[in-house]
Amino acid sequence: MNIAYEIERLIDFGYEKKLLEKDDVIPARNALLDFLRVLEPYAFGEDEAPPETPATARDILDNIADYAAGIGIIVNDTPVTRDLLDARVMGMITPRASEVISRFQAMAAVSPRLATEYFYTLSRDVNYIQVDRVARNLYWRTETDVGDLEITVNLSKPEKDPKDIAAAQSAPQSGYPKCLLCKENAGYAGHAAHPARQNLRLVPMRLDGEEWYFQYSPYVYYNEHCIVLNKRHEPMAITDGTFRRLFAFVEQLPHYFIGSNADLPIVGGSILTHDHFQGGWHVFPMEMADVCARYAHPAYPDVTAALVEWPISTIRLTNADESRDASALCSLSSRILSAWREYGDEKLGIFPFSGGTPHNTVTPIARVNGRGHLEIDLALRNNRTDAERPMGIFHPRNAYHHIKRENIGLIEVMGLAVLPARLENTIARVAAMLSGGEAYLAGSVAADPELAAHADWIAGIIGRYGAALGAEEAEDAVKREIGLVFRDVLSDCGVFKLTDEGRGRFAAFMDSMGFVPADLL
Numbered sequence: 463m464n465i466a467y468e469i470e471r472l473i474d475f476g477y478e479k480k481l482l483e484k485d486d487v488i489p490a491r492n493a494l495l496d497f498l499r500v501l502e503p504y505a506f507g508e509d510e511a512p513p514e515t516p517a518t519a520r521d522i523l524d525n526i527a528d529y530a531a532g533i534g535i536i537v538n539d540t541p542v543t544r545d546l547l548d549a550r551v552m553g554m555i556t557p558r559a560s561e562v563i564s565r566f567q568a569m570a571a572v573s574p575r576l577a578t579e580y581f582y583t584l585s586r587d588v589n590y591i592q593v594d595r596v597a598r599n600l601y602w603r604t605e606t607d608v609g610d611l612e613i614t615v616n617l618s619k620p621e622k623d624p625k626d627i628a629a630a631q632s633a634p635q636s637g638y639p640k641c642l643l644c645k646e647n648a649g650y651a652g653h654a655a656h657p658a659r660q661n662l663r664l665v666p667m668r669l670d671g672e673e674w675y676f677q678y679s680p681y682v683y684y685n686e687h688c689i690v691l692n693k694r695h696e697p698m699a700i701t702d703g704t705f706r707r708l709f710a711f712v713e714q715l716p717h718y719f720i721g722s723n724a725d726l727p728i729v730g731g732s733i734l735t736h737d738h739f740q741g742g743w744h745v746f747p748m749e750m751a752d753v754c755a756r757y758a759h760p761a762y763p764d765v766t767a768a769l770v771e772w773p774i775s776t777i778r779l780t781n782a783d784e785s786r787d788a789s790a791l792c793s794l795s796s797r798i799l800s801a802w803r804e805y806g807d808e809k810l811g812i813f814p815f816s817g818g819t820p821h822n823t824v825t826p827i828a829r830v831n832g833r834g835h836l837e838i839d840l841a842l843r844n845n846r847t848d849a850e851r852p853m854g855i856f857h858p859r860n861a862y863h864h865i866k867r868e869n870i871g872l873i874e875v876m877g878l879a880v881l882p883a884r885l886e887n888t889i890a891r892v893a894a895m896l897s898g899g900e901a902y903l904a905g906s907v908a909a910d911p912e913l914a915a916h917a918d919w920i921a922g923i924i925g926r927y928g929a930a931l932g933a934e935e936a937e938d939a940v941k942r943e944i945g946l947v948f949r950d951v952l953s954d955c956g957v958f959k960l961t962d963e964g965r966g967r968f969a970a971f972m973d974s975m976g977f978v979p980a981d982l983l
């Protein structure tokens with residue numbers, strides 16, 4: 463491998479992807495030569511063709527990392543140290559933040575879709591969104607009684623090498639940036655315990671008079687998966703202002719949905735310390751779900767309300783016309799939030815407080831629906847625990863933890879399961895049992911460290927399908943069964959179940975707030 467040639471390949475990639483302008487080429491080349499300890503650039507022969515531009519920089523970065531490890535720039539050659547090098551190298555050809563912001567804003571003034579297409583493509587080209595890793599994820603849909611649920615097995619995040627773990631433990635402790643969502647991550651070099659972000663760019667947005675920042679997720683779980691983060695490092699909080707900010711975002715990027723994780727442990731996301739939203743250009747199963755009851759509220763004649771036929775109890779509010787005035791939606795959302803914060807139903811185990819500890823909150827999602835009307839879904843959440851369900855009464859029960867035990871956050875609430883990488887091999891092995899490639903012995907499964915947690919589930923699958931399926935049919939069967947577990951997981955999280963009793967209790971909550979069934983109007 464000729465490292466000087468790899469540098470030219472990267473420079474050409476940056477120029478062809480419009481990361482570099484003509485006048486940027488020489489400074490970028492010199493920065494790479496200096497960092498990689500190369501004395502002079504590659505000299506093309508008179509008849510030598512320029513390098514072909516690849517779809518991503520992955521192959522070039524791998525070659526540069528091999529070289530860097532060989533000459534000691536990378537001291538311990540591990541996935542984490544290679545990621546740190548990748549971001550540093552790509553940061554040298556990533557446009558400056560001011561240039562990205564200027565381009566985005568100019569495009570957004572003409573077409574919001576054009577602006578997000580530019581920014582999303584940029585985030586992929588500079589390798590902030592790791593396209594090649596994301597492509598490894600497993601994805602399928604499972605047909606259920608509430609619609610086709612989406613399932614993904616996350617193979618994007620690399621396993622940590624023991625050397626990486628040791629390095630993270632011995633790394634100097636720093637409070638900068640305060641967390642992975644702070645604006646100070648843009649351009650940050652990172653270290654063993656914090657990912658590098660030299661290739662991260664943020665676009666500022668004004669939401670309800672506050673400054674927030676817009677970026678994409680490095681491990682996208684759906685199309686154009688974005689993150690919108692508070693300028694300030696403040697904890698998650700669902701307030702009246704949350705609804706105003708969600709609709710302020712939709713006003714600027716109407717082709718995107720935007721939602722917030724709940725603001726309480728167990729029912730919230732993995733990061734509760736920094737207020738943020740997630741959005742993107744994707745239609746989730748929840749949005750496509752039917753409604754089972756329609757309501758109106760006398761104080762809000764221009765808003766329609768409905769209960770969504772969805773395992774996680776959800777109220778959908780929609781502007782009755784195509785007006786982009788969200789004030790009534792925000793006001794009614796605040797009214798529902800206030801009512802739910804205080805609401806209890808002892809028979810269903812819904813208690814709003816334990817002493818002074820609150821349990822009720824919502825997961826809100828705003829969008830412009832397919833008819834062009836502003837809309838918001840309010841998923842009702844409760845994070846109470848007891849001795850029988852110490853991880854949460856409205857949380858996946860222990861029997862489902864072999865598939866999903868983590869918090870059911872915004873993405874799962876909308877019908878997309880993000881499952882751990884360990885399931886990839888589980889799927890293969892159980893499929894092999896269904897197709898006769900691996901013998902099923904209950905005792906062996908129970909003693910197998912990888913399969914023991916799945917023992918009862920596997921026994922049930924074998925009982926339903928036998929062991930004579932074709933290989934593809936067997937894999938589909940296992941994936942279907944995983945999807946059905948996710949359906950049950952969502953049901954566990956619903957405060958008002960999709961039963962006659964649950965529907966009646968949900969109707970009682972609506973009645974307590976002054977809603978009137980539409981068929982009585």
